[in-house]
Amino acid sequence: MDAKKKIDLIKRNLQEIVGEKELDKKLKSGKEFSLYWGTMPTGAVSFAYFFPMLKISDFLKAGLKVKILLADLHAALDGVSWDLLEKRYKYYERAIYLILQTLGTDIKKLEFVKGSELQLNKDYLNDLLKLSTFTTVAKAKHSASEAVKTARDNPKLAGLIYPLMQALDEEYLKVDAQFAGLDQRKILVYAREFLPKIKYEKRIELMTPMIKGLVGKQMSSSVESSKIDLLDSEKIVKRKINKADCVAGNFENGIMELLKYLIMVLKEDNKEKFVVERDEKHGGNLEYSCYKEIEKDFVLKKLHPLDLKNAVAKEINFLLRNFRKDKKIKELYRAAYS
Amino acid sequence: MDAKKKIDLIKRNLQEIVGEKELDKKLKSGKEFSLYWGTMPTGAVSFAYFFPMLKISDFLKAGLKVKILLADLHAALDGVSWDLLEKRYKYYERAIYLILQTLGTDIKKLEFVKGSELQLNKDYLNDLLKLSTFTTVAKAKHSASEAVKTARDNPKLAGLIYPLMQALDEEYLKVDAQFAGLDQRKILVYAREFLPKIKYEKRIELMTPMIKGLVGKQMSSSVESSKIDLLDSEKIVKRKINKADCVAGNFENGIMELLKYLIMVLKEDNKEKFVVERDEKHGGNLEYSCYKEIEKDFVLKKLHPLDLKNAVAKEINFLLRNFRKDKKIKELYRAAYS
Numbered sequence: 001m002d003a004k005k006k007i008d009l010i011k012r013n014l015q016e017i018v019g020e021k022e023l024d025k026k027l028k029s030g031k032e033f034s035l036y037w038g039t040m041p042t043g044a045v046s047f048a049y050f051f052p053m054l055k056i057s058d059f060l061k062a063g064l065k066v067k068i069l070l071a072d073l074h075a076a077l078d079g080v081s082w083d084l085l086e087k088r089y090k091y092y093e094r095a096i097y098l099i100l101q102t103l104g105t106d107i108k109k110l111e112f113v114k115g116s117e118l119q120l121n122k123d124y125l126n127d128l129l130k131l132s133t134f135t136t137v138a139k140a141k142h143s144a145s146e147a148v149k150t151a152r153d154n155p156k157l158a159g160l161i162y163p164l165m166q167a168l169d170e171e172y173l174k175v176d177a178q179f180a181g182l183d184q185r186k187i188l189v190y191a192r193e194f195l196p197k198i199k200y201e202k203r204i205e206l207m208t209p210m211i212k213g214l215v216g217k218q219m220s221s222s223v224e225s226s227k228i229d230l231l232d233s234e235k236i237v238k239r240k241i242n243k244a245d246c247v248a249g250n251f252e253n254g255i256m257e258l259l260k261y262l263i264m265v266l267k268e269d270n271k272e273k274f275v276v277e278r279d280e281k282h283g284g285n286l287e288y289s290c291y292k293e294i295e296k297d298f299v300l301k302k303l304h305p306l307d308l309k310n311a312v313a314k315e316i317n318f319l320l321r322n323f324r325k326d327k328k329i330k331e332l333y334r335a336a337y338s
Numbered sequence: 339m340d341a342k343k344k345i346d347l348i349k350r351n352l353q354e355i356v357g358e359k360e361l362d363k364k365l366k367s368g369k370e371f372s373l374y375w376g377t378m379p380t381g382a383v384s385f386a387y388f389f390p391m392l393k394i395s396d397f398l399k400a401g402l403k404v405k406i407l408l409a410d411l412h413a414a415l416d417g418v419s420w421d422l423l424e425k426r427y428k429y430y431e432r433a434i435y436l437i438l439q440t441l442g443t444d445i446k447k448l449e450f451v452k453g454s455e456l457q458l459n460k461d462y463l464n465d466l467l468k469l470s471t472f473t474t475v476a477k478a479k480h481s482a483s484e485a486v487k488t489a490r491d492n493p494k495l496a497g498l499i500y501p502l503m504q505a506l507d508e509e510y511l512k513v514d515a516q517f518a519g520l521d522q523r524k525i526l527v528y529a530r531e532f533l534p535k536i537k538y539e540k541r542i543e544l545m546t547p548m549i550k551g552l553v554g555k556q557m558s559s560s561v562e563s564s565k566i567d568l569l570d571s572e573k574i575v576k577r578k579i580n581k582a583d584c585v586a587g588n589f590e591n592g593i594m595e596l597l598k599y600l601i602m603v604l605k606e607d608n609k610e611k612f613v614v615e616r617d618e619k620h621g622g623n624l625e626y627s628c629y630k631e632i633e634k635d636f637v638l639k640k641l642h643p644l645d646l647k648n649a650v651a652k653e654i655n656f657l658l659r660n661f662r663k664d665k666k667i668k669e670l671y672r673a674a675y676s
Contacts, residue, residue: 073467082468122458125466129411130420132496133488137475140495150471157478157498158470164495 003028006062013055013261015182018192019204026176026204035059035177035206036113038069038169041088042080044337045095047228047316048211048219050103050262053096055179055208057105064109067173068096071115074165077158079150084336089114091332095230098329102322103266118172119165127171127198131164134197140164143190146183167191170203177204211261212254214244219254226254231333233324234317241313246305251295255305255312263315264291276303276311341366344400351393351599353520356530357542364514364542373397373515373544374451376407376507379426380418382675383433385566386549386557388441388600388657391434393517393546395443402447405511406434409453412503415496417488422674427452429670433568436660436667441604456510457503465509465536469502472535478502481528484521505529508541515542549599550592552582557592564592569671571662572655579651584643589633593643593650601653602629614641614649 001009007027017023026033037052059066072089076082093112100107118124140160144151151159166187170178178188188205196202213219213226220226228240246255259274267274268290276286286303288294297303323329339347345365355361364371375390397404410427414420431450438445456462478498482489489497504525508516516526526543534540551557551564558564566578584593597612605612606628614624624641626632635641661667 073464076471077467079471082471116464120460120463122460125458125463126411126454128463129415129496129499132499133414133417133420133494135495137479137493137495137498141475155475156471157473157475157502158467160475160495160498161467161470 001062009058009062010064012058013208013265014206015209016185016207017204018188018207019177019202023177023204023206032065033063033177034065034067034173034175035179035204036067036069036169036173036175037179038071038074038115038166039092039096040071040075040078040080040115041085041092041336042075042078044229044231044333045092046219047230047232047320049096049099049230050319051208051211052179052181053099053103053105054262054265056110057100057103059179060106060109065111065175066109067111067113067175069113069115069118069169069173070096071166071169073115073119074162077150077156077162077165078148079156087332087336091329091336094326094329094332095323098322098326099230102319113173115169118169124168124172127168128161128164130198131167131194132161134194135164139190143186145186147187163187163190164194167195171195171200175203177206179206180208182207182210209261211257212252214240214254216245228316230320230323231330232320237317237320238313241309241316244309246309248305249299249301251298255309256295256298258312258316259294260291263312264288264294274311274315276307278307282307339400347396347400348402350396351546351603352544353547354523354545355542356526356545357515357540361515361542361544370403371401371515372403372405372511372513373517373542374405374407374507374511374513375517376409376412376453376504377430377434378409378413378416378418378453379423379430379674380413380416382567382569382671383430384557385568385570385654385658387434387437387568389546389549390517390519391437391441391443392600392603394448395438395441397517398444398447403449403513404447405449405451405513407451407453407456407507407511408434409504409507411453411457412500415488415494415500415503416486417494425670425674429667429674432664432667432670433661436664437568440657440660451511453507456507462506462510465506466499466502468536469505469532470499472532473502477528481524483524485525501525501528502532505533509533509538513541515544517544518546520545520548547599549595550590552578552592554583566654568658568661569668570658575655575658576651579647579654582647584647586643587637587639589636593647594633594636596650596654597632598629601650602626602632612649612653614645616645620645 037056056066070089070092072085076085080088140163143163144159148159148162150156167190170191192202192205210218215225216223225240225243228237244255245253274288278284375394394404408427408430410423414423418426478501481501482497486497486500488494505528508529518526523545530540530543548556553563554561563578563581566575582593583591612626616622
């Protein structure tokens with residue numbers, strides 16, 4: 001892959017890059033470039049995890065070194081019971097592995113790191129305390145406000161420690177960049193500003209857009225119908241997609257975002273077409289090779305929401321096939337959430 | 339020493355005991371009883387350190403095991419520059435050693451512990467994070483409010499972590515009790531309430547009264563004349579005592595507290611008398627064997643403030659004799675504060 005193509009692939013579908021010039025410079029230098037993506041093992045893993053995993057595939061394809069941090073301690077800081085932590089961790093590890101397997105990702109240059117193994121040591125604590133002497137309570141609150149539940153309402157001290165640890169993880173993982181959803185923005189900006197205060201290098205921050213929920217403005221762990229879970233049955237997937245917001249002619253909805261950021265990216269990469277099945281009497285099947293074509297037809301009302309939904313449900317169910325065959329993920333799920 | 343005498347000596351001049359029944363029970367059981375006193379190496383050590391050191395002598399005489407925690411990390415959390423920490427630590431260690439030497443304390447059952455050596459480890463960090471998930475920001479703020487500078491005004495996150503670490507120290511030092519000044523009360527009460535939340539035993543909390551400053555209501559690190567420093571010269575001691583608040587007939591002042599909680603305790607323990615030198619024309623020398631006699635004469639104006647001050651300055655200068663002879667303490671001081 002040539003340098004230009006590599007950089008395009010890395011930046012594909014990103015919403016924002018803090019430190020883009022540094023990124024370009026580092027990528028052009030030809031030196032190894034590494035980044036990390038972190039997630040905390042909290043609630044059941046949703047289908048939305050396919051989005052960052054697809055980006056991680058992009059990074060790996062472009063030759064980057066990628067680390068996935070399964071931040072168990074962060075989950076505890078965000079309210080997961082300490083007793084459940086290990087079980088949630090194991091379930092997340094398997095779920096993410098299966099997504100990557102489904103995407104056909106080459107994981108040779110991918111490393112899984114467990115938060116507690118990275119963080120529970122002398123130097124990390126010393127640096128955490130150091131950071132805390134530079135960070136006002138107001139700053140910590142602000143940084144945590146969007147991403148951390150325990151920093152809101154009657155906030156726990158844990159929620160304020162959370163962003164400091166996320167900043168330190170960039171240093172302790174020895175990466176050049178962090179990759180996260182846009183909801184992490186305040187924490188990433190905090191990391192970039194505060195790591196240099198304790199004599200560490202600031203990192204590059206890459207962010208994906210936030211994907212709309214199937215219903216409502218965004219996916220919500222408390223609104224079951226807003227998202228698909230990895231272990232949802234075929235029937236449930238169909239039902240949820242069927243009930244999703246998707247008004248004819250208006251492309252601003254979660255279904256279209258699924259197509260834009262996931263399904264059509266995969267189709268294009270695999271040089272496959274997205275097929276919308278229709279009766280001959282309604283004009284017969286439609287075939288699309290890129291997202292823009294779908295959007296155009298949808299806006300012109302040449303593509304009916306119901307036909308589109310059926311086709312999307314089929315694609316999702318195809319992507320979830322590995323989860324339905326895998327006994328282990330079901331066992332791990334039961335242990336983690338019953 | 340019989341049990342009753344032992345308990346009296348332990349409780350002598352304490353202001354408050356939280357868990358007094360537990361204390362009595364443990365002391366009567368005859369099992370080894372241990373406690374810790376902690377201090378952070380911040381500003382220059384004041385003469386007021388003789389008070390807790392005298393209590394520590396009491397505890398040791400009563401057969402208790404005592405640990406002195408030199409909490410270097412806490413000093414950093416309270417605003418001491420990370421670069422100065424080690425120098426401050428060394429100065430404090432020497433200063434405290436010299437006070438104990440002056441008091442003739444038998445230090446066989448005394449152990450010095452350095453905060454960073456106790457605290458910078460995996461389990462401690464894990465427990466700190468655990469505590470932080472149970473502690474609201476408001477609770478941490480409240481606990482730190484009196485004792486921690488960095489928890490006031492534009493507070494640093496460090497100031498809120500401070501009380502959690504002080505609570506954990508009780509567990510990690512494996513002691514039965516903590517001993518501190520009354521200004522630590524909110525932290526001690528926090529420790530007692532929150533250690534059980536992470537499955538550790540609550541400890542007994544012993545508190546000494548707060549001693550008045552020489553001028554003003556209390557000693558203040560920013561008001562030089564409110565306190566005597568261990569390295570003050572004879573002349574400076576005389577001058578500070580001379581300028582101290584001490585109105586004839588009113589015993590509520592720092593000079594009288596010095597007599598009550600330190601000088602006369604030592605005199606009684608050593609079966610010595612406190613001598614106030616006076617010219618024959620003013621009635622000649624006065625001799626006292628206990629504090630109450632002094633207070634009585636002072637209230638009745640039989641003892642003039644100036645005569646009393648001269649005698650007190652003499653006693654203080656006597657107690658500081660080791661500091662004037664010790665080259666090392668001066669070197670350590672220069673390194674720590676220049």
